[in-house]
Amino acid sequence: MKKLFFPFLGLCATLFLTQCDKIEEPFKEIGERKVAADTPYFETKTDFVQKYLLEDFTGHRCLNCPKAHDIMHEMQQQMGDTLVCMGIHSGENAEPAAAPFTADYRTEYGNFLDHHFSPGSYPKGMINRKTFNGKRLLERTEWKADMASLPRTAPEIGLQIKDTTVAGMDDSVYVFVKISYLQASSRPMRLYAVLLEDSIVSAQKNGIKIDTNYVHNHLLRTSLSPLEGSVLHAGTPVTQGESEIRAYALFRNPVWRWRKCSIVAFVTDAESEEVLQAELFQMKE
Amino acid sequence: MKKPLLLLACALCLLPSLKAQSFLQQGKVSGNIQMNAQYYIEDSVIGAEKIDNKVRTNTFANIQYQNGGFSAGLRYEYYAQPLIDFEKIGYVGEGIPYYYFAYTQDNMEIVLGSFYEQFGSGLTFRSYEDRNLGFDNATRGVKIKATPYKGITLTGVWGKQRNFFDYEGQVRGIDADISLNELSSKLGESDFRLRFGGNFVSKYEADNDPVYRLPENVGAFSGRAGLGYRHFNLNGEYAYKFNDPMALNDMVYKAGNALLLTASYAKKGLGVYLTGLRTDNFDFRTKRTALLNNNLINYIPTLTKEHTYALSSIYAYSSQPLGQMGFQAEVQYKIPKKTLLGGKYGTDVAVNYSRIHGIRKDTLASVLENGEGMEGTLGYTAPFGAAGPLFYEDFNIEIGHKFNKSWKLIMSYVYLDYNIEVIEGHPGEPNVQSHILIGDLTYKINNRQAVRMELQHLSTAQDDGNWAYAQVEYTVAPKWFVSVLDRWNYGNPVESKQVHYYNISGSFVHKASKITLGFGKQYEGILCVGGVCRQVPASYGMSLQVVTSF
Structure with missing residues (x-):
């Protein structure tokens, strides 16, 4: 037994010490081997329409938020799919509390936005993160008029979204966003991608009442992109007709009902933070 | 989950039946069974949810067989409708998740x-x-x-x-x-x-x-x-x-x-630990x-004292493996008998201090330049001695003194500074600074009967505010035990949350079995063992625990 000790030790050490992979930069494979192979086909498209992003800072314990939701719903009725809505549950009004307000819809990205834009009292909204009359955070009563005041110009950016899965990785989904530059531009841009979920039934304060079967729509679930967004075209000028594809991995939380989920992607001007284009992609089971 | 039983049966069948019988008879079987059950009642004030399946149980049984150098064992677990805190962390199922065969020679x-x-x-x-x-x-x-x-x-x-x-x-x-x-x-x-x-x-x-x-x-x-x-x-x-x-x-x-x-x-009489x-x-x-x-x-490993009293364990430290640095120092001293402070039996004094910070993380210049965050990069550098924000500070002193054969008193003071933002993930909330006083008095009536009383107070200007706690236990050794306690959040800034979390429990021991019955309210918080923590939801109802070993 003693004679075997050192050969045994050497064998084990060799066996185990080789069980380690050291990865050198670049760590991401975007544009390289795997993504290139897995990237879905995007048809060439030129007839993009300008879409608008309405971000609503809300919370289930906010008394007036349902009124804002009603206005948002009316705007969607009028504008159809050219209005993309996102409900950001953040701040004190979104904190879980005694039943029936035990749900916690706050997210890391929602908290980040709350901290970054500081909406203060609720509800507050942002339309394309633009400034109207010197303010970016708008009262619900201002939303319709401010939206109407936006000039209807040709879009600068076009967005297409697709998803794909990998066999054996059922808990993950890969989301690809194609960014088409429809105009030459030198402005720095960032891409954001988030997951929303519709038709979540849980309690909501509504004035002096509590509606325990309130339906929460376009509720922000998570961010696929970094909180600060992904830098596009490496910060260098782009020419008309250029495009690039960004890929994001999303770990599926079993709580999310996939057929009620959608991906929203939007591009901002990195300096002014104004949204240049937005797109929504409905997920399938 | 039927595999282990099948394997065990096959192994035994392969042995000649007489030999197998003889082998089994020479061995020793031991084990234990435990059932924790609870009946849940909705209580919107403390946040105890309405639960459809009101009666739930965590039940498991360990069985070991030992024969010379050979041993085998298994654990059956029935967590199909587990206690609500286990369901919330995903501990749901039923079967034999633990089985083994071992041989030592x-x-x-x-x-x-x-x-x-x-x-x-x-x-x-x-x-x-x-x-x-x-x-x-x-x-x-x-x-x-x-x-x-x-x-x-x-x-x-x-x-x-x-x-x-x-x-x-x-x-x-x-x-x-x-x-x-x-x-x-x-x-x-x-x-x-x-x-x-x-x-x-x-x-x-x-x-x-x-x-x-x-x-x-x-x-x-x-x-x-x-x-x-x-x-x-x-x-x-x-x-x-x-x-x-x-x-x-x-x-x-x-x-x-x-x-x-x-x-x-x-x-x-003296212990010093760093x-x-x-x-x-x-x-x-x-x-x-x-x-x-x-x-x-x-x-x-955890760096902080694991407090056992109810109020001093509200703000327990959860280890932060992604970045923490700190130390803990403790001195335990027994003041000798027959001295002014030691009295007839001596006095135990323990002073403990721990302080934990985050580590300073300097984001790499390349990460700052690309502006996309740390994902998919080398991230940051962390100079060895550079500390980040305070995560946890604990100073506590405990003095225990036995006055005579009947009376024993333990007094404790605890100061905690708790970074609730990092430890519990409450963004923007300030650190919780709390002062806790604890008195634990035992009166031994005779060789079989004893009464123990705990009084505790936690004062803090943050989080849920002040707490008071009182508990009385009566023991008739070795069979009976009764306890009544109340934990009152009288300083909660929200008046409707100034709740009494009371609990009444009793247990009976017979040979190697123990039955415990309780009724009361559970405060929503975190439970930590050795720096590993999980959330405990608020609950209200009756609990039953049955433990037996053989």
Whole structure:
């Protein structure tokens, strides 16, 4: 037994010490081997329409938020799919509390936005993160008029979204966003991608009442992109007709009902933070 | 889950029946059964949810068979409708998640099936369970432990790790432990004690990610040394982990490391203990997407005193393996008998202080330049001695004195500074600074009967405000025990939350069995054991616990 000790030790050490992979930069494979192979086909498209992003800072314990939701719903009725809505549950009004307000819809990205834009009292909204009359955070009563005041110009950016899965990785989904530059531009841009979920039934304060079967729509679930967004075209000028594809991995939380989920992607001007284009992609089971 | 029983049956069938009968009769069977059940009542004031299935149970049974060098065992668990706090962490299922066959002969032990093991202080590998916490990362596979020379122990493990009712991932590791005192007869007789050890652990997880180039084999190693001289002991362990991007570390490729140092001096009546710990990006799991306490491979020892009294354990520290540094110092002294302060029986004094900070993380210039955050980069550098924000501070003093055969008093003062933003993930909330006073008085009526009373008070201007606590226990040894307690959040800034969390319980012991019945309210908070924590939801109702062993 003693004679075997050192050969045994050497064998084990060799066996185990080789069980380690050291990865050198670049760590991401975007544009390289795997993504290139897995990237879905995007048809060439030129007839993009300008879409608008309405971000609503809300919370289930906010008394007036349902009124804002009603206005948002009316705007969607009028504008159809050219209005993309996102409900950001953040701040004190979104904190879980005694039943029936035990749900916690706050997210890391929602908290980040709350901290970054500081909406203060609720509800507050942002339309394309633009400034109207010197303010970016708008009262619900201002939303319709401010939206109407936006000039209807040709879009600068076009967005297409697709998803794909990998066999054996059922808990993950890969989301690809194609960014088409429809105009030459030198402005720095960032891409954001988030997951929303519709038709979540849980309690909501509504004035002096509590509606325990309130339906929460376009509720922000998570961010696929970094909180600060992904830098596009490496910060260098782009020419008309250029495009690039960004890929994001999303770990599926079993709580999310996939057929009620959608991906929203939007591009901002990195300096002014104004949204240049937005797109929504409905997920399938 | 029927596999283990089938294997056991087959193994026994293969033996000639008479031999099998004889073999079984020579062995010894032991085990225990425990059932924790609760009837839930909705209480909107404390946040106790309405639960459709109002009666729930966590039940398990351990059975072991031992015959000479052979042993086998299994644990059946029935958590199909578990207690609500277990359901919330995903501990739901039923079956035999733990079974093993082991054989020990001479200097070799082989285990097939599930096992628990720890290398060194657990920085690189610790497979263990804590029933209260709902934590069990048993390894299922093979373990071989050999002692080729007296004083040298080699341990090899290879298997999958338990995650609730599944076994996932692939872990393998080897550990060597060398005791020079056992190896050398000369050293064995001296007052010096010297011990060394080292290990290497690696996990495998396939890379199917289209975005990142991920290491499929992630390795970690550690080296340790222990030195002792008479009453003095000094131990240290340093661990290093190669690139391991995962959801919890924001897919950062930076290598991780951890350093643990402990020093102690102990003799009759006096003990001095000092511990220092620093961890940087040292969360080690079998799955990159794992969260909470799931799929943990390693264990970061806690640096803080584990408070046992109700109010001093509200703000317990949860270990932060991604970045923390701190120390703990404790002095235990017994004031001798027949002195002014010691009295007839002596007085026990324990003073403890711990302080833990985050580590300073300097974001790499390249990360700042690309402006996309740390994901998929080397992330940051962390200068060794540079501290980040305060995570936790605990100063406490405990004095215990027995006045005579009947009366005994323990008094404690605890000061805590608790970073609720980091430890509980409440963004923007200020640190909670609390002062806690505890009195624990025992009156022994006679040899069989005793009454114990606890009075506690926590004062803080943050979080839920002040608390008061009172408890009375009456024991009639060895069979009966009754307890009444009330925990009152009278200082909660929200008036409707100034709730009494009362509880009445009683237990009865008969031979090797114990039955405990309780009724009351449970405060929503966190439960921590050894720095590993989980959320405990508010609940209200009746509980029943039955424990028996054989």
